[in-house]
Amino acid sequence: MLNQSPNLDLMFQALADPTRRAMIDRLSHGPASVSELAKPFAMSLPAVVQHLQALEQSGLVSSQKLGRVRTVRIEPEALSLAEQWINDRRTLWARRLDRLGDLLSETEGDQQ
Amino acid sequence: MLNQSPNLDLMFQALADPTRRAMIDRLSHGPASVSELAKPFAMSLPAVVQHLQALEQSGLVSSQKLGRVRTVRIEPEALSLAEQWINDRRTLWARRLDRLGDLLSETEGDQQ
DNA sequence: ACTTTGGTTAAGCATGGTCTTAAGTAACAA
DNA sequence: TTGTTACTTAAGACCATGCTTAACCAAAGT
Numbered sequence: 027m028l029n030q031s032p033n034l035d036l037m038f039q040a041l042a043d044p045t046r047r048a049m050i051d052r053l054s055h056g057p058a059s060v061s062e063l064a065k066p067f068a069m070s071l072p073a074v075v076q077h078l079q080a081l082e083q084s085g086l087v088s089s090q091k092l093g094r095v096r097t098v099r100i101e102p103e104a105l106s107l108a109e110q111w112i113n114d115r116r117t118l119w120a121r122r123l124d125r126l127g128d129l130l131s132e133t134e135g136d137q138q
Numbered sequence: 139m140l141n142q143s144p145n146l147d148l149m150f151q152a153l154a155d156p157t158r159r160a161m162i163d164r165l166s167h168g169p170a171s172v173s174e175l176a177k178p179f180a181m182s183l184p185a186v187v188q189h190l191q192a193l194e195q196s197g198l199v200s201s202q203k204l205g206r207v208r209t210v211r212i213e214p215e216a217l218s219l220a221e222q223w224i225n226d227r228r229t230l231w232a233r234r235l236d237r238l239g240d241l242l243s244e245t246e247g248d249q250q
Numbered sequence: 251a252c253t254t255t256g257g258t259t260a261a262g263c264a265t266g267g268t269c270t271t272a273a274g275t276a277a278c279a280a
Numbered sequence: 281t282t283g284t285t286a287c288t289t290a291a292g293a294c295c296a297t298g299c300t301t302a303a304c305c306a307a308a309g310t
Binding site for chain 2: 039051111120
């Protein structure tokens with residue numbers, strides 16, 4: 027299954043679950059099969075697959091099947107998109123604080 | 139109400155909703171009151187307040203009440219934490235790709 | 251004092267997300 | 281060909297989420 031078009035709703039929703047974040051964590055070290063990904067978790071395989079579907083629909087992960095094993099890998103561009111969204115807002119705020127700082131020091135200058 | 143201890147589950151959950159992302163977007167330009175934040179949305183005030191509670195519980199936002207108006211502001215450190223989580227995994231993956239690239243070019247060198 | 255503004259609380263409802271078990275399929279192994 | 285492995289599909293239980301309306305409260309304005 028190829029990657030879905032990344033969607034912020036689905037991406038952040040996918041990242042909101044600790045199981046799915048643990049999977050991303052595992053996948054950041056390299057691709058893995060479904061059963062490899064399932065191993066650390068005390069839940070049924072269908073549950074694991076449902077988590078993987080959430081990750082794949084969000085675009086954060088892609089997978090392809092070869093023979094009977096599905097190999098899952100991380101999609102760094104999608105991760106980057108989510109990261110960028112946060113960064114943009116955070117830096118906007120930071121710039122605003124900078125401008126406020128400038129204004130303050132200008133007024134101090136006027137007073138001195 | 140002061141800021142909650144930031145929690146990745148709650149933060150990403152909070153960011154998963156377009157209404158709440160729009161609020162963060164608005165707040166990245168500066169603090170705002172509850173009714174200012176509510177204005178763009180076609181939903182009841184209680185619904186807006188519930189979204190703000192989700193944001194505040196996640197730590198992404200803090201607020202304080204003065205007289206009868208509650209002023210909400212962004213918490214850049216919490217945003218930074220979420221951003222950092224993604225960045226860490228993404229760069230881990232990128233470094234892995236670099237190492238693979240190195241291995242490949244070494245083998246190419248051997249062959250040439 | 252009375253009204254308006256800004257927000258809060260509570261209750262209810264529809265939908266969606268996270269698990270389960272049971273049953274099925276297709277590839278590979280003996 | 282028979283069994284085992286690696287998923288896949290389907291259906292249901294159960295709790296969480298995202299809204300609503302109604303009623304309330306307290307600060308500010310007239």
